[in-house]
Amino acid sequence: MDTRIDFTLPQEAAGTGAAQARLRRRFGAARTVLAAHAPHEVRAVLDAAEDAARAGAWCVGFVRYEAAAAFDAALVTHAADGPLAWFAVYEEALPWEDDETPGEAARLTWRSSLSRADFNHAMAQIHEAIADGVFYQVNYTAPLRGELQQGSAEALFAALLRAQPGGYAACLDTGAEQILSVSPELFFDWDGRRILARPMKGTAPRGATPAEDMAREQALRSAPKERAENVMVVDLLRNDLSRIAEPFSVQVPRLFHTQALPSVWQMTSDVQATTRAGTRLADVFAALFPCGSVTGAPKVAAMRMIRTLEPQPRGVYCGALGVLRPAGEGQMHATFNVPIRTLALRGRQAVCGIGSGITSGAEAGGEWREWQHKSAFVERASQPFALLETLALEDGAWRHLPEHLQRLQDAARHFRYPWPAQLEQCLADLAAAHPAGLWRVRLQLDASGQARAEAFACAPTRAPVCLQLAAAPLEDRWAQGEFVRYKTSRRAHYEAFAPRDPAVFDTVLFNEQGEITEGTRGNIAALLDGRWVTPPLACGLLAGVGRRVALRDGRASEGVLRLEDLPRVQAWAFINSLRGWLDAELELPR
Incomplete structure (x- = not known):
């Protein structure tokens, strides 16, 4: 499987007037691979990746959540189940063509590793610790486990991209595992001087109508609980950035920005600074890692609680995944996501973490529902499906055809399915072939933009x-x-x-x-x-x-x-x- 990245460049990195510029590349054979298997090796790997990028190479890789102790021994985790840091070094970045097809569609079945009763018990433990003053926020997660029954990692990644478009997507193959990330969250973007962090905290489900959708967005933006979660993480990031920032350069230019994803609204804020001269990539990680949005605050106490509540390592999920690219004259540019909405494949076994930030105002039922909304992206990607309309064709004439086509077009736009140029001709041919009687027509549109219509004789229905x-x-x-x-x-x-x-x-x-x-x-x-x-x-x-x-x-x-x-x-x-x-x-x- 080729390594691929598809990152939205932040406005500051993309330049004026190019807020949605994308870094979309694929990579062939790696020149070398840098890997750290013990905490004392992590900084050396980050230094080597940075030096390679400054010398003109591209480096794509990750740092596992369990690498935290490499930067601060007080940040406790479970033992890692893979390399703590891993970067592939490439001579060049290649174009990623839109018309590349991954072959057979992926099919997966998933099961939760956490029962509702266990979830409620964990919530009670968290609330007790918050009441005792141990911490004021903790990010609690659990894995979904699945089996890839059909298709390849490439096909699954293509489906994930359709399910969670935009953001900071990447797929990597270490040989032992494949990491498929479609994270919407920017960890940091750093050009060697200016650094931008964009923590994501605050979630609401999308609405069923445009009016309800707008109302839920506004409710998210104004909800005291969601704003409190967001501010806690912003304060944590401000403090973390101050460790590597020039004096008085840490700023929060944007608070409570809402972002529309297919199944949820998410709230982000921007924290930026100018790093001190001589700052290295390893110093940035030492200041920021893991991102406060996936730990809680204070970070040390929150991570102790995470190790108590979560019986397994998180892995790349909640760590950092990104790209280092050359920027000319011995410079480099680093962009990393926070790998939420991220799957790890080992053979045919898949793991996908889901979680949320818990504060004193969190309620078990609401958080459980939030987990369900967040997992919708993997539900969508795990089984191929067609968009469907059932129409009546009576004596060669369509009943309510404009309404059906509008609804189908709305669904195609939502799921990012191409609109077929041949659709009207397909329906015209079917109507011509069935000039008399009542017919039930099943119209389907698949992910490749192919439309298919079938007609079945329809007998009258006796009422009541x-x-x-x-x-x-x-x-x-x-x-x-x-x-x-x-x-x-x-x-x-x-x-x-x-x-x-x-x-x-x-x-x-x-x-x-x-x-x-x-x-x-x-x-x-x-x-x-x-x-x-x-x-x-x-x-x-x-x-x-x-x-x-x-x-x-x-x-x-x-x-x-x-x-x-x-x-x-x-x-x-x-x-x-x-x-x-x-x-x-x-x-x-x-």
Whole structure:
């Protein structure tokens, strides 16, 4: 596997007017590899990598979280399960072509190493330590473990890039393991004098509608808990940078900046300084490593708690991963990420760490949900899927075609799927081939931008249809996730609730808050207090085209429908574009 980097250059590094310039390169055979296996070797490896870059080479590598003791013996960790520092040295950087394809799609299955009960117990221990004044923030993490069942590391990295675009992405192959990082967090960017750190702390899920999305962004920016977490890390970074900075040069030019990622909003702040003359890369690491955003504060006490709570080493996750590039005349430029959203592969076994910063105001349920939102990127990348629309073709004419195409285009934009130039012709050919009767058309768009449409004869549906209530809630990680907000071929979370009795037409779902959401095959409406209501998107459901038509035509309005409201419902309806509005009857549990 070739080493590759795809880093967003910070505005200060990219130059005026080029805030989103990218450093996108691949590398062939390494000239040499520098590795440290003991703490006393780490500084020598960093010095050698820096000297090679100043001499004109490119160096790409990482420092494990467990290398912390190389810089301060008080920073305790578990023993490392690989080299503490590793850098490959290359003569040149090569172009990375956009049209390179990785081959067979990757498939992985994941399991959590942490139960909810164990998570709650750890949270209680953290809160007790905070109350005792041991520390005021700790970053608590646990690994997801998976198995690569199909495809290659290259295919998995390509899927991760689609799932978590932008940021500071890199893949490295040490021979013993492959590191696949799509981190959105900049650790530091340093040109030998000016240094910029951009800690990330503060998270909120994305909204189901543009208005809700904006509201969640504003709530994140103003939330006292999230701002407190961010300020704690900023203060820690200011203090760390002061150890290598010229007097009075440490500044915080930007606080509480929100960044939109596919499944979450993240909050960052900028801390910058001018380093003292003679500062070396190893000095920068000695001052900053590990980044305060993945330890907590004070750092020494927080890292002691991390070793107590987390039974295994973190590895490259929460360490540093980056590139040293030559900058002419004996100079070099270093850019490192904080390797969150990062996988390690050994053979077919994969590990991905997930975590969050815990303060006195953190609540176990909210933090657990945050972990689910953060893991959405790896869920998306772990199974190939197509974007999906189900349309009605009746006597050669499409029903609600513009609405379906708009929804498909919105999904393609969200998942970064290319829009197919041949789509309209594909649909025209299908309509011409089926000039009479009612047809259910399944339209799919895959990750390469290929569209495929199939038509199936559709018999009329006799109403009223029978609905059943789900036996359990749809978990928030699905109800508030992108595979509910957008229609795709990833439907296992729906299929788990599909009715087994052929007399039952569909299952009515509800979320963990006890709010009715939708069916597994369409939306629902209820006649309550004399008016038809359909659940709002914020409850966690697909914005169905049939639902949209019913709202537009005034047949229904949005309203939250809770489980305790069910006995008062006067009538039910099932709604989708294919079947239209169907009278329904809901069987309530006895």
